[in-house]
Amino acid sequence: MTDLTILGQQAKVAARTLSIATTAQKNQALNAIIQSLNTYESEILAANQKDIATAKENGISDPMIDRLLLTSERLKAMQADIQTIIDLNDPIGSMDKVWVNEDNLSIGKQRVPLGVVGIIYESRPNVTTDAACLCFKSGNAIILRGGKEALHSNKALVNAMQSALVANSFKKETIQLIEDTSRETAREFMQLNDYLDVLIPRGGANLIQTVVKTASVPIIETGTGNCHVYVDSEAQIQMAIDIVVNGKCQRPSVCNAIETVIVHEEIAANFLPQLEEALAPHKVELRADQAAKKYLTHAKDATEEDFATEFLDLILAVKTVSSLDDAMIHIDQYSTRHSEVIITDNYFTSQRFVKEVDAAAVYINASSRFTDGSVFGFGGEIGISTQKLHARGPMGLNELTSIKYVILGTGQTR
Amino acid sequence: MTDLTILGQQAKVAARTLSIATTAQKNQALNAIIQSLNTYESEILAANQKDIATAKENGISDPMIDRLLLTSERLKAMQADIQTIIDLNDPIGSMDKVWVNEDNLSIGKQRVPLGVVGIIYESRPNVTTDAACLCFKSGNAIILRGGKEALHSNKALVNAMQSALVANSFKKETIQLIEDTSRETAREFMQLNDYLDVLIPRGGANLIQTVVKTASVPIIETGTGNCHVYVDSEAQIQMAIDIVVNGKCQRPSVCNAIETVIVHEEIAANFLPQLEEALAPHKVELRADQAAKKYLTHAKDATEEDFATEFLDLILAVKTVSSLDDAMIHIDQYSTRHSEVIITDNYFTSQRFVKEVDAAAVYINASSRFTDGSVFGFGGEIGISTQKLHARGPMGLNELTSIKYVILGTGQTR
CATH class of the missing domain: 3.40.309.10 (Aldehyde Dehydrogenase; Chain A, domain 2)
Incomplete structure (x- = not known):
């Protein structure tokens, strides 16, 4: 049994707990995450400096280093984004519609979480908190696989979020990071069909094409815009x-x-x-x-x-x-x-x-x-889908949900 | 260039014409398909008898032969199913919602076809007309890959449908059949990413697992029910x-x-x-x-x-x-x-x-x-999705659509 299988199993268990949490419980944990980013600020910025130092040693370009950089101000912006997510309506449990069919069954189409969402992304550490908190609010466990350039930053950010989760009776494995940034592990991640309900690649055209070709889990293609x-x-x-x-x-x-x-x-x-x-x-x-x-x-x-x-x-x-x-x-x-x-x-x-x-x-x-989730009124986005299946355009909380039919009967048979 | 690439290109061109057809034009063509199944009845039943003879020679089980069999009555039932599709509301062009954002942009979420739908299925010939007509009504071109046991039946059915399409100014390639039923071609079909917007496998657990593992195009998993x-x-x-x-x-x-x-x-x-x-x-x-x-x-x-x-x-x-x-x-x-x-x-x-x-x-x-599209009031189904992405449960016309955001401005910039 590989580590990813364990991550997947833990995510599934965590997702089950999360799926039945109330909106108030989820918002309380998100508030705790905002606080925790303050508590852990010095650790996060120190970890980020390690990544920056390595990036400079490796001759990474200035714009790329700027994308990687975390500052006190940028952390505040990330916290503000989480506050926006807290303020969004929780889609889970609401019914898109309810009708009565000719068998006198009441049929409701109810919003439910997808389950376990995987994200593969590149160097921007703000994606780590943004994706994790959007998934959390919509009732989904998340497994993050960020770029190796941002590994220390991502570990520190996930650690801060996990401590807030645990303090609020959620499982730590609700938000997990794959720390092995090798290509082999990435490939295994893309084929983790027993545990991933969807995989969303965020990044350049190369990353996205690799995921499209390699993944056997359901994916949502994002991003490239000509x-x-x-x-x-x-x-x-x-x-x-x-x-x-x-x-x-x-x-x-x-x-x-x-x-x-x-x-x-x-x-x-x-x-x-x-x-x-x-x-x-x-x-x-x-x-x-x-x-x-x-x-x-x-x-x-x-x-x-x-x-x-x-x-x-x-x-x-x-x-x-x-x-x-x-x-x-x-x-x-x-x-x-x-x-x-x-x-x-x-x-x-x-x-x-x-x-x-x-x-x-x-x-x-x-x-x-x-074309942007915030501009469209979705309060943020986990990516912009350029495929036609499941979600198209900016993906907000609703696009991170699925549905379940709930049928209320009085003993009907066919 | 392989044959499948040509099929794919033709389907894309046909889908474009179909996507801008009016509901009246589509219903008229579906009515013509009903008539055409009468016109071609003797050819269809003769082709089916060839398939039945081969199946008997190959020692196929009686229940399987029964699934394969077409009769005048069964053709009438297939025609009745098409009539039901004609009576369904056309989802294309309708707006799920329209709102005005703070930039005073009017943003509408409009139903559009998926584009080109692929179906891989086994021996029941009624799937051929049912899937083709559901896709047609929802504005999608279809590429069918049925079982080799039903090849003659499927060719005759597709021929009857195509003649009705052509007589109504739709391209014949709106509904296409892959006549090469080899595994190699099936594998190529599952990786026809440039042309297929979605692939839906319908059949036993083995077929579905093969498609899940092999496909690089977006798929919707259907069917298995424990x-x-x-x-x-x-x-x-x-x-x-x-x-x-x-x-x-x-x-x-x-x-x-x-x-x-x-x-x-x-x-x-x-x-x-x-x-x-x-x-x-x-x-x-x-x-x-x-x-x-x-x-x-x-x-x-x-x-x-x-x-x-x-x-x-x-x-x-x-x-x-x-x-x-x-x-x-x-x-x-x-x-x-x-x-x-x-x-x-x-x-x-x-x-x-x-x-x-x-x-x-x-x-x-x-x-x-x-759990059935007709019972739920969808007027039929192209399958029952057991995945969470895009569609879950019985898939009717709505599940064969995607969306597009239509934004009306007055010169706004950001």
């Missing part, structure tokens, strides 16, 4: 510029950033020079097709690969089309089905775009940057 | 007998049949002799633990394996417990989390059972045989 803005011939120029600049520049490294702007040829001559001017202060590199290059001063040639790439950087591809249909064909070919935007004043054009574009989020006249 | 009735100390004896007899005898080969009765020791002396008498005319073999055997005349010894087995036959395991907790521990250990029943007059006992037993359907004082 997102487009289509500027229709009937778009308002200034609105289109504002939305493209926001989608590209406000936070280029995130999955809901814009990677390609598609321009209707009738508006290109007017729109593109103004767009280039607006993007110039942000130092955005443009990679454009031939038709678009005519109206741009500093654009490079766009390749097929550019259109297929999630740059996650200050690079924007520009494609010209002669119709809505051509725009949608381009999107269908290259989109990762995350978030897609149309800018138009035309009612029929907007309705066709909404109906025919296949993506988790489809926007009319708004920035793709809004 | 279901229990717990007869509490406060049960009504006659109600308990009726429900156990119904659950065991009405159709022993189905997944919602009862495999084990768990009896509270305080009621065993009274209940078990009466149960044995009621089961005797049905020739049910009893396999009981020592405590239960005292009250039974013809019971064999139950082994651990008996408690873990889905008999799908006129065999019933009997387990004695001294408390509700022990009953739930037994269920937790052996249940496949399909359907679980308690018989009790006690309110608190019933509520604990409902809350703590983890299964797709939990019954108080009613037969497990009701």
